[in-house]
Amino acid sequence: MKVTLISHTPNPDFVCAAAARTTIKMEGAEEALKTLDEEGAGKTLKRVMGKWHLSVVEHASFTFAIEGISRACSHQLVRHRLASYTQQSQRYVKMDKGQFPYVVPSSMKGKHREKFEEMMGTLAREYKYFLDEGIPTEDARYILPNAACTNIVVTMNARELLNFFGLRCCLRAQWEIRELANRMLVEVKKVAPIIFENAWARCKDIGYCPEGESDCAYPPKSEVIPQSPERQRKQSSEKQG
Amino acid sequence: MKVTLISHTPNPDFVCAAAARTTIKMEGAEEALKTLDEEGAGKTLKRVMGKWHLSVVEHASFTFAIEGISRACSHQLVRHRLASYTQQSQRYVKMDKGQFPYVVPSSMKGKHREKFEEMMGTLAREYKYFLDEGIPTEDARYILPNAACTNIVVTMNARELLNFFGLRCCLRAQWEIRELANRMLVEVKKVAPIIFENAWARCKDIGYCPEGESDCAYPPKSEVIPQSPERQRKQSSEKQG
Amino acid sequence: MKVTLISHTPNPDFVCAAAARTTIKMEGAEEALKTLDEEGAGKTLKRVMGKWHLSVVEHASFTFAIEGISRACSHQLVRHRLASYTQQSQRYVKMDKGQFPYVVPSSMKGKHREKFEEMMGTLAREYKYFLDEGIPTEDARYILPNAACTNIVVTMNARELLNFFGLRCCLRAQWEIRELANRMLVEVKKVAPIIFENAWARCKDIGYCPEGESDCAYPPKSEVIPQSPERQRKQSSEKQG
Amino acid sequence: MKVTLISHTPNPDFVCAAAARTTIKMEGAEEALKTLDEEGAGKTLKRVMGKWHLSVVEHASFTFAIEGISRACSHQLVRHRLASYTQQSQRYVKMDKGQFPYVVPSSMKGKHREKFEEMMGTLAREYKYFLDEGIPTEDARYILPNAACTNIVVTMNARELLNFFGLRCCLRAQWEIRELANRMLVEVKKVAPIIFENAWARCKDIGYCPEGESDCAYPPKSEVIPQSPERQRKQSSEKQG
Numbered sequence: 001m002k003v004t005l006i007s008h009t010p011n012p013d014f015v016c017a018a019a020a021r022t023t024i025k026m027e028g029a030e031e032a033l034k035t036l037d038e039e040g041a042g043k044t045l046k047r048v049m050g051k052w053h054l055s056v057v058e059h060a061s062f063t064f065a066i067e068g069i070s071r072a073c074s075h076q077l078v079r080h081r082l083a084s085y086t087q088q089s090q091r092y093v094k095m096d097k098g099q100f101p102y103v104v105p106s107s108m109k110g111k112h113r114e115k116f117e118e119m120m121g122t123l124a125r126e127y128k129y130f131l132d133e134g135i136p137t138e139d140a141r142y143i144l145p146n147a148a149c150t151n152i153v154v155t156m157n158a159r160e161l162l163n164f165f166g167l168r169c170c171l172r173a174q175w176e177i178r179e180l181a182n183r184m185l186v187e188v189k190k191v192a193p194i195i196f197e198n199a200w201a202r203c204k205d206i207g208y209c210p211e212g213e214s215d216c217a218y219p220p221k222s223e224v225i226p227q228s229p230e231r232q233r234k235q236s237s238e239k240q241g
Numbered sequence: 242m243k244v245t246l247i248s249h250t251p252n253p254d255f256v257c258a259a260a261a262r263t264t265i266k267m268e269g270a271e272e273a274l275k276t277l278d279e280e281g282a283g284k285t286l287k288r289v290m291g292k293w294h295l296s297v298v299e300h301a302s303f304t305f306a307i308e309g310i311s312r313a314c315s316h317q318l319v320r321h322r323l324a325s326y327t328q329q330s331q332r333y334v335k336m337d338k339g340q341f342p343y344v345v346p347s348s349m350k351g352k353h354r355e356k357f358e359e360m361m362g363t364l365a366r367e368y369k370y371f372l373d374e375g376i377p378t379e380d381a382r383y384i385l386p387n388a389a390c391t392n393i394v395v396t397m398n399a400r401e402l403l404n405f406f407g408l409r410c411c412l413r414a415q416w417e418i419r420e421l422a423n424r425m426l427v428e429v430k431k432v433a434p435i436i437f438e439n440a441w442a443r444c445k446d447i448g449y450c451p452e453g454e455s456d457c458a459y460p461p462k463s464e465v466i467p468q469s470p471e472r473q474r475k476q477s478s479e480k481q482g
Numbered sequence: 483m484k485v486t487l488i489s490h491t492p493n494p495d496f497v498c499a500a501a502a503r504t505t506i507k508m509e510g511a512e513e514a515l516k517t518l519d520e521e522g523a524g525k526t527l528k529r530v531m532g533k534w535h536l537s538v539v540e541h542a543s544f545t546f547a548i549e550g551i552s553r554a555c556s557h558q559l560v561r562h563r564l565a566s567y568t569q570q571s572q573r574y575v576k577m578d579k580g581q582f583p584y585v586v587p588s589s590m591k592g593k594h595r596e597k598f599e600e601m602m603g604t605l606a607r608e609y610k611y612f613l614d615e616g617i618p619t620e621d622a623r624y625i626l627p628n629a630a631c632t633n634i635v636v637t638m639n640a641r642e643l644l645n646f647f648g649l650r651c652c653l654r655a656q657w658e659i660r661e662l663a664n665r666m667l668v669e670v671k672k673v674a675p676i677i678f679e680n681a682w683a684r685c686k687d688i689g690y691c692p693e694g695e696s697d698c699a700y701p702p703k704s705e706v707i708p709q710s711p712e713r714q715r716k717q718s719s720e721k722q723g
Numbered sequence: 724m725k726v727t728l729i730s731h732t733p734n735p736d737f738v739c740a741a742a743a744r745t746t747i748k749m750e751g752a753e754e755a756l757k758t759l760d761e762e763g764a765g766k767t768l769k770r771v772m773g774k775w776h777l778s779v780v781e782h783a784s785f786t787f788a789i790e791g792i793s794r795a796c797s798h799q800l801v802r803h804r805l806a807s808y809t810q811q812s813q814r815y816v817k818m819d820k821g822q823f824p825y826v827v828p829s830s831m832k833g834k835h836r837e838k839f840e841e842m843m844g845t846l847a848r849e850y851k852y853f854l855d856e857g858i859p860t861e862d863a864r865y866i867l868p869n870a871a872c873t874n875i876v877v878t879m880n881a882r883e884l885l886n887f888f889g890l891r892c893c894l895r896a897q898w899e900i901r902e903l904a905n906r907m908l909v910e911v912k913k914v915a916p917i918i919f920e921n922a923w924a925r926c927k928d929i930g931y932c933p934e935g936e937s938d939c940a941y942p943p944k945s946e947v948i949p950q951s952p953e954r955q956r957k958q959s960s961e962k963q964g
Contacts, residue, residue, distance in 0.1 A: 002751070002753075004751075004753045006738065006741070006752060006753055006756055007732050007733060007734070007738045007782070008732070009730050009731070009732065009784060009786065010730060010733060011730070015729065015730045015786060018729070018788075018876075019786075019809040019876040020809065022788075022809050022810070022811055022874055022875070022876050023809060023810065023811060023812045023815065023816075024811075024812060024815050024816060025811070025816065026811075026816060026818075027874075028725070028727075028788050028789075028790035028874040029729060029788035029809075029874070029876045030725075030727045030729055030788040030790070033729055033788075050694070051692065051693040051694065052692040052693065055807065055808075055809065056809050058807030058878060059730070059786050059807055059809070059876060059878045061732060061784035061878070061880070063732065063738060063742075063782050065741075065745075065751050065752035065753040065756075066751075067751035067753070070383065071316070071387075072331075072382065072383060074316075075312070075315075075316055075319075078316075078319060078320060079319060079326070081322035081323075082322075084778065084781035084782055084880065084882075085320070085778075086742040086743065086745050086746060086752075086778065086779050086782070087745070087746065088745055088746060088747075088748070088749075088751075089746045089747060090313075090387070091415060092746065092747050093746075093747060093748065093749060095749075103383065104383075105376075105380035105383055107376050107377055107380045108371075108376065108380065108383075112371065112374060112376060115367065115370070115371075116371075116383075116384065119363075119364075119367055119384055120384075122360075122363070123360075123386075126356065126360055129356070130349075130353065130356075130357075133353060135346075135348055135349065135353060136346075136348055138415050139346035139348045139349065141313065141387055142311060142313060142343075142344065142345075142346055142357075142386060142387050142388040143357065143360055143361075143386050143387070143388060144386060144387050145364075145383060145384050145385060145386050145387075146312070146331075146382055146383050146384070146385050146386075146387075147383040147384060151745055151750075151751040151752070152745070153741075153742040153745050153751075153752045153782060155781060155782045155784070155880070157784070157807065157878070159807075174332060174379055204712075206688070206707075207703065207706070207707030207708075207711045208707070208711065210533065210534040211533040211534065212532070212533065217712055218711055218712055219711060221689065224689070224706065224707065224711065225688075225689030225690070225706065226689075229689045229690065229700055229701060229706065230686075230699055230700055243510070243512075245512045247497065247500070247511060247512055247515055248491050248492060248493070248497045248541070249491070250489050250490070250491065250543060250545065251489060251492060252489070256488065256489045256545060259488070259547075259635075260545075260568040260635040261568065263547075263568050263569070263570055263633055263634070263635050264568060264569065264570060264571045264574065264575075265570075265571060265574050265575060266570070266575065267570075267575060267577075268633075269484070269547050269548075269549040269570075269633040270488060270547035270568075270633070270635045271484075271486045271488055271547040271549070274488055274547075291935070292933065292934040292935065293933040293934065296566065296567075296568060297568050299566035299637060300489070300545050300566055300568070300635060300637045302491060302543035302637070302639070304491065304497060304501075304541050306500075306504075306510050306511035306512040306515075307510075308510040308512070325537065325540035325541055325639065325641075326537075327501040327502065327504050327505060327511075327537065327538050327541070328504070328505065329504055329505060329506075329507070329508075330505045330506060333505065333506050334505075334506060334507065334508060336508075392504055392509075392510040392511070393504070394500075394501040394504050394510075394511045394541060396540060396541045396543070396639070398543070398566065398637070400566075445953075447929070447948075448944065448947070448948030448949075448952045449948070449952065451774065451775040452774040452775065453773070453774065458953055459952055459953055460952060462930065465930070465947065465948060465952065466929075466930030466931070466947065467930075470930045470931065470941055470942060470947065471927075471940055471941055552865060553798070553869070554813075554864065554865060556798075557794070557797075557798055557801075560798075560801060560802060561801060561808070563804035563805075564804075567802070572795075572869070573897060584865075585865065586865075587858075587862035587865055589858050589859055589862045590853075590858065590862065590865075594853065594856060594858060597849065597852070597853075598853075598865075598866065601845075601846070601849055601866055602866075604842075604845070605842075605868075608838065608842055611838070612831075612835065612838075612839075615835060617828075617830050617831065617835060618828075618830055620897055621828035621830045621831065623795065623869055624793060624795060624826065624827075624828055624839075624868060624869050624870040625839065625842055625843075625868050625869070625870060626868060626869050627846075627865060627866050627867060627868050627869075628794070628813070628864055628865050628866070628867050628868075628869075629865035629866060656814060656861055
């Protein structure tokens, strides 16, 4: 797997902070962009993001070239609909050298890995055989496995990336897309350190695991949130009275 | 492949026509819905749809249960982002009876089909072997082929369906998703005959093939649209003067 | 304000529960829909929604005719992008009887209300004057106020409705859109009691106010979530050991 | 009206061309980006965009600071849902100096303009009166007119911009949003000359006016597309036979 941030909105932290200022000021974002310094940008973004007002970070956009992930992984990836994708086509790209690149799950060890690789070799030969026999590329690919590699270009804005990391950095995500998400996170932190300062699985931000799993990094909701948080608070405010 | 329209907005033609009337009337859609008859609904929808004002048909929504399509096909399907999907999970559903359902491309005939089916049998055995050896389901599936069947529930509104048919009923779409699109079109025509009256590949509505292919049902753009349609018209209006 | 649910996916709870079952079963949604009873649907939806897996409720769609809200309110409403809108056009609908319907904020009382209504009367006369003088409708409307009423047809799926209620039933939302959201919630609860059983401002589901306001129905995050929920848990599990 | 392109994906033409190459090549976009020159980028983009394959230009994103448009115009603008907006809030920004900036339609001339401006002055005074009397800002704004100015930050990707220009550069769009669209088009042409080379109202690309209006720059569909384009073509191919 190779993950490269090939392009992005320049100065993402500043652009989003300037946009945020627009909502509560008479002057427009162009003026705000000129006068913002790093401290000001940080304060503004922390204030709005701390209140879960995330629409302002939609103004920063990030484009990744992703190479060598499996089609199993790309199928999960493209389910995120608020994003743009351009994927290598199995209908048009022949992998006809009698082999194709593929991903081996790390649970496949020793004899399992051998068997897995042997199977990949067989599939590559059969795929080439079908092509040689004149079967259309788009049909020969029906025997290609989920493990077959693909390249894909992905563009997401920072808000969708935060959501993507929230779901896919999670320990319950499959290992391949989790690795992808973690690598993407490393890249965007370099160029937008304020926006992504606390990005990770959503439990980190929420404070508990919304799926209520006990083997997660954060406690399940039931351990954190009282049965009736509303009542509890009324009682405590009565005490204050 | 089995395509069932399991649910949809009742009276889609009427609901969308009533919405359309809202834009140009003092009264609201509820009143319009009471007074519209079929002729009125037809006239209203033809008028607005004829002008490519398609937002009004977003109010009609259609839910399909789709069974027995290949993962190759579902991968193409879920690329349509203005839709909702719930798909059978290969991470959680074990197909461990030593076989899995799959799609055979019709270009695979005779000895090719035999070889293809033999290959599917081998993959099913290996998949079961991995499961029996304790490999997680989510990893064993890496050897499953694009041909493996999946079930998926899809909801699209009429505007996105028109776009989907426009792209996927096209003769240049792959045969499997074209069959899927055609079957979906048959179903929605039954319940929303006005909205989908002219639905098909987009060339039918546009009047030419925007991809400019010469083997399509409609002529390429270059045969239909003059080099400078704007100038041509100025000339013709001068002639009228 | 008048809010009417003019159309919706029939049996929304059942359709979404059937879709949810697709993910973990060999059989498709059509079969699931036949065999589900109310108890089964309730269990399935509570399980997946309890884990914040909300994509399944996207299959249920709801269409409202909304009449008599202000343009201030409709401007907030249409900012929700995962929805479909058809709005009465001020470019094409003349309100030329020397009056137009409008909304009076309840904070306008006594002399304030009188002044407000007097102002509306003046604006209506000026608007009619401009129309009578031949100013295009689309330009005369530039003097119409935010208070002017509009009609709008809105379609949202249940997932977006839950998000909409989460933000707009919130005590911090403006009174007019909060009233709209509460009325919409009453309507959908009647037809999809399971999906919307716990719907309200998002603090109810989260267990605290993510905006951290002290005058809300739920406590701010800082009162509920410890500074380092992750460490705390490790400690508490050590204590258990 | 002031329109500033405050940020955008660097080298938009190249990034999108590199993405386009991914679909039909073994190598990924990072490699393509290194080897592309301007001629190659131009050829690639013209080929795919000429076939209406527009998804590749979604990878280029553009952020505008827009100042001094009317709320009438911003209401039309935010109806484009595949975009990100951050708008000056009338709930939180008081314009309490006894005046507010506003837009005067050019159809308001001489005595009409005088009357219009007088009306704006009255509204500003009443608005300030309400604020001074303690009416909440969010309610006092109910008397503010559609003409009142707003600032807004808008981010759209190139595909949505093409669609936006297609609809809003159209002679049938209202003059204010048409001016906005034309100014935005001037800005993006400077930084993405290939992508936006032919951008304008959609009739330019389609070759006719899809709304069928006779007063447009392009002829109506009926003048260009024969009644049965499909049959016509069959006849012409028979002639060839």
